[in-house]
Amino acid sequence: METQEQIIRTDYAELMQKSYIDYAMSVIVARALPDVRDGLKPVQRRTLYDMHELGIRYDRPYRKCARIVGDTMGKYHPHGDSSIYGALVVLAQEFKNGMALVDGHGNFGSIEGDGAAAMRYTEARLQKITQEAYLSDLDKDVVDFIPNFDATEQEPAVLPVKVPNILINGAEGIAVGMATSIPPHNFGEVIDGVIAYMKNPDITTEEMLKIIQGPDFPTGGIVVNKDDLAAIYQCGNGKIKIRGKVEIEKMKGGKERLVITEIPYPMVGANIGKFLNDVYGLVESKKTTDIVDISNQSSKDGIRIVIELKKGADAQNLCNMLYKKTRLEDTFGVNMLAVAKGRPETMGLVEIIRHNVNFQYELATRKYKTLLAKALDKKEIQEGLIKACDVIDLIIEILRGSKNIKQAKNCLITGDTAGIKFKTKLSEKMASQLRFTERQAAAILEMRLYKLIGLEIEALMKEHEETLKNIAFYEDVLGSRASMARVIIKELKAFKKEYAMPRKTVIENAKEAVYEEKKVEEMPVVFLMDRFGYAKTIDVSVYERNKEAADSENKTVLTCLNTDKICIFTNTGQMHLLKVLDLPFGKFRDKGIPIDNLSNYSSSEEEIVFISSLLALKDKKLLFVTKASMLKQVDGCEFDVSKRTTAATKLNPEDTLLGITPVSEQDTLVMQSEKNMFLRIAVPEIPQKKKAAVGVRGMKLSQGDGLAAFYVLGEDDIKTVTVKEKEIYLNRLHVAGRDTKGVRK
Template structure:
């Protein structure tokens, strides 16, 4: 039996180490892009796998399921959905500055529709990806590392020629950190890189003469141009973006607003949310100038049409859309990427610096490999040219040799012992031969047609070209300016072929200011039926239908249309509703469920008390709970801005059963489920804060609970019904708070 070793360690240290290891693996190997190629591991592996499968831009599309399965099996041992999601995003023109994958089929839409299943869609590499991301992989210019099971090799980083981190941006949530980099214009980024290569002392502000700011695929307008230098200097900040709104004239002097470009942050569900927000502005009477809204977007682009009333102020309404909807939004920038194996927040200049260093590294490795190949060619060419000059001697050596080994020994070292020569002069000349191993092999493999005059001329011409290449490569490797020129020429070629005009405008715009329609303050009547449907009506309408309104509704309350309604529930919460959020109209209108305009949940709570917020401020409220706790609270404590607050503190398994306006001249009667009635003066109840539990109002018997709380004025006859029998409250014997009360037999 083998000896097992128990390692004793502090549990917290082990947990700390394990969590840090996990966090670093998420940061470096999953969520954050590498600053060199701007790709996350899943993106890099997917593109490399497509390259390996030969799914080039000029070849037929292949099923995405094949690509995903191959990537998962060879390089990315995670879920297939993460690989397919990455593949889809790289093919979506509305998300990427430059698409890296050419998708065929349903790859989703800007309005948030998901892509079709991977078994239905097809893909191939985009031309840019093949040209600027994957070329030269065969020239050993990047390191290859073993895959997860060490059966394959994958590139540590792709030899990307352009700053992909800036061009396509990045989004990712790691552990304790997140990255958010906006996309930029390829042509502008290339110009900024060239400017840095010409002068590495250039400032961020000077770089921004070439790269003006983000260039979102959805267009739009960046409105805080003056903030951009600080954002690109530090690598963090907030970019304000607006959609583009155009005003079009219609028949009859009417106008319509047309949204033709949206903020980048509105991609997906944001468009539907925008349409709902505009409808909400109309419903809440924030504006009466919008007649209709329709989404006419298509493959040609975004087109959201808002029809206006005749005489409407189009500019004011545009500003309202910017202010009240996501048509103006904020893009949070945090340019975080993995640099030298560590996550780092970098400014624009640092990212370009890392990119240029990477380009010099790639170019150095590429031209070293090319130089080595040209030197090999030179050696062989020189050998063949020399061989052509003494071809008769070489033929004599070959005919006189017993084996290839003997012939090779003669060609490389002048060994003539085992070879038969026709003359002694030939033997002496053969002894002087000193070809290299490579040259000797090339001579032995040379075909006879190579001795034709034209072929010899071609060989000499090829040798001259090889010498030119060697001189060029040595110049590039030994001269910084020459290497810079080669890199810049490559960038210019890419810019010329793939560059396109800017889509996003960058400017300093004034803050959106609009004048709200002033609501005329008036008294209305709040009506809520037993099903929870609420509405407000004019006081005159209520007076005409008073009998029916009182009979059909559970709550009837006079209030101001600019005020709020407060709902106290059995869970001890108070919910506030703006009266303006409720539908206002005809008496027979159905109204709106109270759940829809407040945080109240009719499936979890029941309403204990409902009142007008303004009237409550000058009152004191009595709170009574099921376990017999009571307190008075000043109504001004409930003058809050929040939609929901805790109105009182409840003990475990307790609930609020009553809230009423109280004054000290009144008497309180608490009635329990078992029929105990306790009457005592209101003055005996202490005034507390809303966060207090209160004091005990009645001593309860086992399994009994308070069912009702009544208030009445001294000297007034007040009757209630208990078990179908009338009980006159003012005839009950007056007692003290915190006693058992009197049993009513019913």
């Protein structure tokens, strides 16, 4: 009978929602976020476990990273070699971790952002701490093993990590709709925090912060908002402000220099180069004139960025400027998100430690149950061998009289003597009373003759006593939580003694960095811009001496204050602001800088129609004229804005700004169209509007016509234009009404 095909109808939106949620949870749980128990993402866990399986221990030779990556990818992590090698590199970088878990040999990148060498060149092995505290009890059934991606191998669901790795090394990861960012902490302090929690599970965040003072970044630095840490560690969210460490060194001749010896943790990588560029930018933009030179003298021995100052410079004020205007003071966004019991959860400091301690108890319980079971098996076998040594002659007689091993074994276990030849009836009677267990019988049959030597029997007795002590110890640990806590604490103290390092990051409350900018002495200057868009400013006296050359060589010449701004209006209706102080001030023959580089103006896309200083506009009315003959007056004060670029007027589609000019109530406006129509109107006819308005129509233009030019005439101005070789006096044109066709000339 044929099976009938069934079509299942599903809402597309519902299907997409389910698929996306499945994908998001897969990324969250199985890729981007660490597990709160071992503090590792799946790729890190698989890489470390694979190195353990390959036997790349801390006391064995390094192995090629390509071998590690290939083996991990083939067995456990089928997501590409770059993700595995990237994780391996980070695990080996001491400047990114509180404690590196991999011992790298070769080029594993630098603190300045240099990438690691290709995996075929680098080698690695596990660190001693990783072997002892992260992977040591995998053979004792302490964690569950799950099938790998193709069910051909088994991998641990979590590593049996005995220290809170999620706090020691921190974590960073971007999932779908959420991200984690946990700072690294001091190894010794974290161990002390765990012990304090085990002794007092009701410990508060404030009490815990007396032990774990705060983050301890591998790059050092100074955390300056100590008072905020309690709130951050209570809820697991917040911002930690961190500064680099700056020392002021005296030099010969009374000069000083700033030496940066520690950087903020977020500056690790390419941000050191960004910081140097920011300092160069401060010098170029004349925000400071006190910096003579800057050099990066960092090496494998540590960070050393030297900023040399000129004589008499205020070093402390300059240091504050670096904090305010560069990334020498930065923020580390804390979001302590991790996977707990299979779901993402944001946790506070005490809650993370609680999860870790519960995990330690779980590991210890499973470990000692396994050890107890093995010890009980060992005890059973040892008791059988001791008992066998007492009746060894009888056992030899049974073996010699048996036809096969099965018959002999059966006699040892049940006392069945049927078919076995004995020398005496007494021996047969004694054999019938034997009651060894299955394991004991197997051990007796496998026992070698040298074990019958007196010293060997004595060693067996001592070993049995040791086994009985171990069983008593294991039962005590499993039977009492206090005993188990003592064992865990003892192990944690041993780890602290061997691996704890002094704190690198200073935690304090520091005042806000206050930088007093030197007030610029206000003075008049002359702004010059040539026809190629290169601009500069010169002293007024320099301009006066070179007035003729300056006027003939430059497209724009205007006098303004050095504290003023230049307003650049373009045919697209935009206004770009340019600070006069950003322009080079100097000699008349200096080339200048393209205004494209100093503002948002683009010479390839826009055309300048009007330039003025901002101060010159404030008491004026500006007339806007577009190609489509749209007119309006705008108060010059409207252009006093903070944005570098703002819309100076609204334009209709396909329209462009023809020009802008200051006007007064007595002026008249003459418009000339491309088809030589002329219209003269009084300026008061043109309404005043806001800069965001379109304006009103000035001249009725025929189909395909547009304004070619416009002229503003004062009361006594005489102005002529030539049309078809005929001279026209604009001041003699009749003053007509706005929105009329005008006259043809």
